[in-house]
Amino acid sequence: MATLTQRTERRANALSKERIVEAAIEILDADGEGALTFRALAARLKTGSGAIYWHVADKSELLAAAADQLVAGLTTGAKTDLPPREVIRALALGVFDVIDAHPWIGGQLSRDPWQHAVLRILEGVGAQVQALGVPRPIQFNATTAILSFILGLAGQYAAGARFFASGSDRATLLGAIADKWERLDPVAYPFVRQVAAQLPEHDDREQFLAGVDLILAGIETVR
């Protein structure tokens, strides 16, 4: 009886890749990229740091698995009854929202473009580019253009999150950057100075969608 309880308890608390990834996501969401260490993870899972290596090869696999789990959530539930253009927009916004909610994913996606999470996005976008009627030879180029754009923004978002972690909030940060931009040399940086005023008030999500629409418009010209 005692052994049985012990055994089921042990099984309930047993380490597994799923439990490790789950705990990693909790740490990343709560305290950001910098907080995920094998020691912190082991403490949260009440185990030794070496135990994690029985289930996970190394830190990069762990991060890839964490990112994949969250990205999988939005690529598997894709609706196909909308026009391809709208599916691409929805998918892109889905990625944006996941990065917005979990900024560490931004860093992870842009750091390793060959991880599975990125493959999911590539497939999701590519299938719709195909459905859009884009000629075969340029389907790959059109798809990777959208993907690169998404990954570029992912990196930017992650960088923003690293700043927020160090205290200040979004508005303060953008205000400070806009200030710096306005003080740049007018001869060398006319455009940046002109655009500085838009920086603090601009909507990231809207700007992101505008970029996607621009690329889609470009794709339509070659269709």
Next chain:
Amino acid sequence: MATLTQRTERRANALSKERIVEAAIEILDADGEGALTFRALAARLKTGSGAIYWHVADKSELLAAAADQLVAGLTTGAKTDLPPREVIRALALGVFDVIDAHPWIGGQLSRDPWQHAVLRILEGVGAQVQALGVPRPIQFNATTAILSFILGLAGQYAAGARFFASGSDRATLLGAIADKWERLDPVAYPFVRQVAAQLPEHDDREQFLAGVDLILAGIETVR
């Protein structure tokens, strides 16, 4: 006499931010991102690791300065006698070539989009977007779309370089990835499987330029 020689020698070997950045670039180019440590840098400069902190705030400032030096080389020499569209293409290709020659810059640019090097690119692209006749309200969106695309590719390139550093060359790496892609589930990954064959033989530079052209085509539709 002896003191004079000593003093001039000391001055010639004196540490400065320029010499530190120069040495950092040499290390990064020769052995990649992972090789740049303050200890390696100090050894190369024949000084103590703490001495570097007198001239440079921390590692991120050092990397930003290194990236900025190489990016400055191509934004300052821009020709303005070409049509805006061609200047954008040339600038984008310039960034591509710098990243191709120094892959660590890719990681650095995508990691911190508010560093000066990125600002230079933003200005270079933005000024031409303006010259292109794009309406004011969407100049910012159009410019950041191109910038995000460039930074997305920068991250991908840096990731590739990290692989090459671990032994295998470009062709082997892409071949291995294409192999993995072809073995994916046909139901879940039809597009990726179809596109796998193009992966090992495709030209990065060409694909990059195709992406830029796609965005430019999109921008022209709203002009």
Next chain:
DNA sequence: ACCTGAACACCGTTCAAGT
């Protein structure tokens, strides 16, 4: 003012030893 280099507070990863 500028430099030295030991010391501090961390990392990811390994591995003999346990169960």
Next chain:
DNA sequence: ACCTGAACACCGTTCAAGT
């Protein structure tokens, strides 16, 4: 088979002490 936790080989950064 799975887990423990000390140990290894690193990091970036600091700082008392030198010149």
